[in-house]
Amino acid sequence: MERVDLILTDIDFVLTMDENFTEYKNTSIAIKDGKIVDIGEDVKNRYFGKTIVCKGKIAIPGLINTHTHAAMTLLRGYGSDNPLKVWLEEYIWPVEGQFVSYEFVKDGTQIAVYEMLRNGVTTFVDMYFYENAVADVLNKLGIRGVLSTGILDFPTPGAKTPDEGIAKTEEFIKEHKGSEYIYPAIGPHAPYTCSPETLKKAMDVAEKYDVLYHIHISETEFEVQTVKEKYGETPVKHLEKIGVLNSRVLAAHMVHPTDEEIELLAKKGVKVAHCPESNLKLASGIAPVPKMIEAGVIVGIGTDGTASNDDLDVIGEISTAAKLHKGYWKDPTVLNAKQALAMATREGAKAVRLENKIGTVEKGKKADIVLIDANQPHLNPLFDPYTQIVYSSKGLDVDTVIINGDIKVLNKEVLVIEKDYVLDIAKKWKEKIEALNKATQR
Numbered sequence: 001m002e003r004v005d006l007i008l009t010d011i012d013f014v015l016t017m018d019e020n021f022t023e024y025k026n027t028s029i030a031i032k033d034g035k036i037v038d039i040g041e042d043v044k045n046r047y048f049g050k051t052i053v054c055k056g057k058i059a060i061p062g063l064i065n066t067h068t069h070a071a072m073t074l075l076r077g078y079g080s081d082n083p084l085k086v087w088l089e090e091y092i093w094p095v096e097g098q099f100v101s102y103e104f105v106k107d108g109t110q111i112a113v114y115e116m117l118r119n120g121v122t123t124f125v126d127m128y129f130y131e132n133a134v135a136d137v138l139n140k141l142g143i144r145g146v147l148s149t150g151i152l153d154f155p156t157p158g159a160k161t162p163d164e165g166i167a168k169t170e171e172f173i174k175e176h177k178g179s180e181y182i183y184p185a186i187g188p189h190a191p192y193t194c195s196p197e198t199l200k201k202a203m204d205v206a207e208k209y210d211v212l213y214h215i216h217i218s219e220t221e222f223e224v225q226t227v228k229e230k231y232g233e234t235p236v237k238h239l240e241k242i243g244v245l246n247s248r249v250l251a252a253h254m255v256h257p258t259d260e261e262i263e264l265l266a267k268k269g270v271k272v273a274h275c276p277e278s279n280l281k282l283a284s285g286i287a288p289v290p291k292m293i294e295a296g297v298i299v300g301i302g303t304d305g306t307a308s309n310d311d312l313d314v315i316g317e318i319s320t321a322a323k324l325h326k327g328y329w330k331d332p333t334v335l336n337a338k339q340a341l342a343m344a345t346r347e348g349a350k351a352v353r354l355e356n357k358i359g360t361v362e363k364g365k366k367a368d369i370v371l372i373d374a375n376q377p378h379l380n381p382l383f384d385p386y387t388q389i390v391y392s393s394k395g396l397d398v399d400t401v402i403i404n405g406d407i408k409v410l411n412k413e414v415l416v417i418e419k420d421y422v423l424d425i426a427k428k429w430k431e432k433i434e435a436l437n438k439a440t441q442r
Helices: 070-075 084-099 102-118 131-141 162-176 196-209 221-231 235-241 259-268 276-281 289-295 314-329 337-343 346-351 385-391 419-441
Strands: 002-015 023-032 035-040 047-053 057-061 063-068 121-128 144-151 182-184 213-217 249-253 271-274 299-301 369-373 398-403 406-410
Touching: 002 369, 002 385, 023 047, 057 385, 063 249, 063 271, 063 299, 063 314, 063 346, 070 084, 070 102, 070 121, 070 131, 070 419, 084 419, 102 121, 102 131, 102 406, 102 419, 121 131, 131 144, 131 162, 131 182, 144 162, 162 182, 162 196, 196 213, 213 235, 221 235, 235 259, 259 289, 271 289, 271 346, 276 314, 289 299, 289 314, 299 314, 299 337, 299 346, 314 337, 314 385, 337 346, 337 385
Parallel strands: 002 047, 002 057, 063 121, 121 144, 144 182, 213 249, 249 271, 271 299
Antiparallel strands: 002 023, 023 035, 057 369, 369 398, 398 406
C-alpha cells in the first residue's frame, strides 16, 4: 500500500465535471502533495493515510467565483436600491475615498474569504485596490485568487494616475508570478472609465507577462451609450478596434452585447463572467448567456462584490442563473443543471486560464474539492445530484472544503479563520462608516 496525505472514502457521488461529465458512485479519492492521485472503489485497498469518511456527501470541484471585489464586504448593502451610476458616484466612491487602505482591504478580504470558504469557493477573481493586502490574506489562509488592481483614468485609492496604476500592477505581477495561491492579473476598470491609451498599455503588460486581462464590459445601457457617443462604437467593437480583444480577456458582466458582438467574442476567445444577481439588483439587465454559450463563448459565474449582490454564495448564483434564463427565454431546457454547475467549475477554470490545474476532479489536478452534505431533508429524495445541487442546495450545505490537499472547512466549520474574529472586523468598520455619515450630515 502507498502512503498518501489524505483519503476521502465512501463518497456517495463524485461529480468530476470533466468534459464527459464523468460520475462515480460510492467511491474514494486519494490525495498527495496537493494533487489528486487516484479515484475509485479500490482506493481504500491501495493507499493509506489520514482518512475522512464521506457517507452522505457529494464531491464536486472547488467552486470558482470569476468576478468579485472581495474587500467590499465592508460595504455590504451600503447604498442599496440605486442605479449603478448613482450607487457608485454618490455612495461607494465617496466612502472608498475616505477609508480604502491596506487595513480596509485586508479586513474586508478576511470576511470575504471566510464567507467564500464556508460556501465552497476555492478560487476567486478579484478587482479592487491594495491587492497586496488581498495577497497577504490569501497566502496566510491558503485560498486561490486571480488578483488585479482596478485601473482608472482618474485618481483611485491605489494610484493618482493610470500610468501609476499600471506600473504598480507590473511590480505586483513580478512579485507574485509563480505563486501557489496568487495568480496576478491586470484590471483596467472598463472602456468608459479608461482611455484607449490606458487600455492598450494594460494589454501590453498582460501580453508581456502572460496574465489575465480583467475588465468590466457592457454592464449597463449607460456604459454602452457613453462608449458609442465617445468612440463611435459599441464597447466590444471599440475594444476590438483598438486591438485589446483577445483570449486573455475576462469580461465581467457582458449584459448588453449585440448578436454581432457575441460572434466577435467567440471568434476572439474572450471569456465572460456572468453575475446574474448583481445585474438584477442594480437593474442592469439580463445577459444573453444562452446565446453566448451557443456561439462558443466560455462563460463562468461571478458574484460581483457584496455591496451589489449581497453575498458570495456561488451555489445560489448558479441557481439564480439557471432559473433566470429559463424564465427570460421561456424555455425550460435552457441552461440545464449540468451546464450551470459547469459554469462554476470547469468553465470557470477555463475563464481564468487555469483549466490545466483546477476546475475538475481528475487525476493529476490540484486537490481543490468540495463535499456537499446531501443527508438533509431539502436534498432528498436524491434522484439526480446535479439537479439537487443547482435547484435545492445552498452554499451552507457545504460540509468540507479542501484546497491544494489541505482541509479548510470540516463539518461545516471554517478552520483557518474564526467566525467571531470576522464578525468583530465587520462591527469595527460599521461603526467607522456610520460615524463618517453622521459627521457628513452635520
